[in-house]
Amino acid sequence: MNMLATYALRWGDDSLILGQRLGEWCGHAPALEVDLSLANIALDQIGQATHFLGLAGAIEGKGRDADHLAFRRDVMDFSNCLLVEQPNGDFAQTMARQFLFSHYQVLLFEQMALVKDERFAAIAAKALKEVSYHAQLAGDWIVRLGDGTEESRARMIAGLDWMWRFTDELFAMDEVDAAAIDAGAGVDKAALRAMWDKRIDAMLAEATLTRPAPRRATLGGRQGRHSEHLGHLLSDMQFLQRAYPDATW
């Protein structure tokens, strides 16, 4: 795959894996209304994945469509960030992941909507409206749980603590990012960090929480080096397509 196709693939993989994780909540959320909200976010993410994976396949030019890229690659070929593949855990842990990632997606897509490459800009502009809502919803839950009962607060702190080590990866730059910027499609992710920190800190303050203690960053997702969770997720997600590889559906 060339660098630009890889670049599109990364964003598609982020959204796809998070969409799959949120789908696991279906029918299990704390309340009917929350169930609908989580499913809505999942559907938005799957929609974004369809666009980005479709674009990746088109740039690659080898006839792989979004379905092929979603269902016929193995763990090492997935380039999502490690944050989105983390287990749902309890509701607080899921909301911690959503909160950290949605605020990142907002900043990312704000910039990507401005790039010269119209294909990337168009997907980002559409996705931006969706992720702004996700960030708001997740942020509200951070405040409710963080500033809620003793138990909800303890769970929120534990959830944030679990997810925190995977946040540095969101802003790490490599040669694929550089090539995408040169091609007029990429975003300087490192430059998003300051604004992300500011927004996260503001919401945490409102939730009467403090930032988890810094720890060694866990990296590798973009290069296909994943946590032990992704393989199991893919075995669920891809079973049918692996059993009947060229079926139409």
Add this chain to the structure above:
Amino acid sequence: MSDPSKEWPLWEVFVRGKGGLSHRHVGSVHAADAKMALEHARDTYTRRMEGVSLWVLPSAQIVSSDPGDAAALFEPAEDKVYRHPTFYKVPDGITHI
């Protein structure tokens, strides 16, 4: 059902659609506060179509008429045709009347 006292209160949802003139009651949601009620109403009843307006209000705040009083409240209007402006011709092209 779980203990009703531990459930989130009920909110009534009113939506004004894109190009719609007034808010219509579409249903209800459970939510812990008004902001959450708006978010839930948005996900449940509008699928986030752009250009719609949402109202939520606590169901407990609504006072309704008593069905037992229906005869006294509504029937007196029925036999007084002069109260109804039904004899005017409405010109073509007048909508929303």
